[in-house]
Amino acid sequence: MKFLIILFSLIFLNTKPTHAWGFFGHQRINRMAVLTLPPEMFTFYKHHIRYITENAVNPDKRRYAVVGEAERHYIDLDVYGDSALYKLPRRWEDAVAKYTEDTLRAYGIVPWHLQLMKFQLVNAFKERNVDKILRISADMGHYIGDANVPLHTTQNYNGQMTGLYGIHGFWESRLPELFADDYNYFFEKATYFKSSMAKAWEAVTNAHLALDSVLRFEKELTKQFAEDKKYSFETRGNMTMKVHSKEFSAAYSKMLNGQVERRMRAAIQMVGDFWYTCWIEAGQPNLDNLLEMNQEQLKILEEEEQELLQEPKIKSRLHENSLNTNIPDDEKPTYNFGRLVFRREEKKEK
Numbered sequence: 001m002k003f004l005i006i007l008f009s010l011i012f013l014n015t016k017p018t019h020a021w022g023f024f025g026h027q028r029i030n031r032m033a034v035l036t037l038p039p040e041m042f043t044f045y046k047h048h049i050r051y052i053t054e055n056a057v058n059p060d061k062r063r064y065a066v067v068g069e070a071e072r073h074y075i076d077l078d079v080y081g082d083s084a085l086y087k088l089p090r091r092w093e094d095a096v097a098k099y100t101e102d103t104l105r106a107y108g109i110v111p112w113h114l115q116l117m118k119f120q121l122v123n124a125f126k127e128r129n130v131d132k133i134l135r136i137s138a139d140m141g142h143y144i145g146d147a148n149v150p151l152h153t154t155q156n157y158n159g160q161m162t163g164l165y166g167i168h169g170f171w172e173s174r175l176p177e178l179f180a181d182d183y184n185y186f187f188e189k190a191t192y193f194k195s196s197m198a199k200a201w202e203a204v205t206n207a208h209l210a211l212d213s214v215l216r217f218e219k220e221l222t223k224q225f226a227e228d229k230k231y232s233f234e235t236r237g238n239m240t241m242k243v244h245s246k247e248f249s250a251a252y253s254k255m256l257n258g259q260v261e262r263r264m265r266a267a268i269q270m271v272g273d274f275w276y277t278c279w280i281e282a283g284q285p286n287l288d289n290l291l292e293m294n295q296e297q298l299k300i301l302e303e304e305e306q307e308l309l310q311e312p313k314i315k316s317r318l319h320e321n322s323l324n325t326n327i328p329d330d331e332k333p334t335y336n337f338g339r340l341v342f343r344r345e346e347k348k349e350k
């Protein structure tokens, strides 16, 4: 019963509407992952749940400010051919030997980056470094969330190659915003896994296997909706935005038969499993002793994050809210031997 009360208060009392379109899912994933943790970890993470939740979106903000950040969020499996999932070496060194590091970075490195994050979180636990534990846990939750999204496993990440422009934000933002309160939030306890490599690839594999229906169903459904029924306008703050209509969203969600919920649940569970496994491998440090994080430290941590998130310096792939992005003509994605031109420019800046 106590568990249920905590669960409902976490879901309903503390979920203010987020200002940023597209951040909702990530915040919920990090927040819910805390519920999977065993008591030895739960108190600590619950104490810092505000930080863990709010900072779930930092990696997306950093995409425009930090060189090398963008590629950590996805992997364009289809550039490696039809059977990429089976052909691509799982180990970073083997993949570099086969395709070169430049190529891997150009097409995204999320499954390998997760392994690096795991290594970092184990170390943070070993050092009993609260700043690092919190920062890396929050970031890790973000990348795991991304790795579980079908459109993060393809170069057609926004439907732009098949006439479904805007599907990215539709699937990962609009649908969860409309329907996530109806999702089932009962989870297994976090479990230990042996191989972060296998786990990271499991996320990417399951996400990629769901990709076909993501794209095909929207195409099929679009034939049944007139343009003015497919989209509608909503006011957010003082902005009017074009969005997929509620009717279209509901029909698409029904057709996907719980797919968004399944991917989100898989992500939540996996975030819990990663945090837990790192803690085990660090020798199960007593986190209750670390609860007295001084407020000074927390403030420094938050200020550092804010500094990182200053002015965008880097062009990156279009992401959230792409239906409403006014893209100057010379920045519109065009194709050059299968590569996005604006991504080549991005590379030049590095």
Ligand SMILES: [Zn+2]
Pocket: 059, 060, 073, 142, 146
């Ligand atoms: Zn991301």
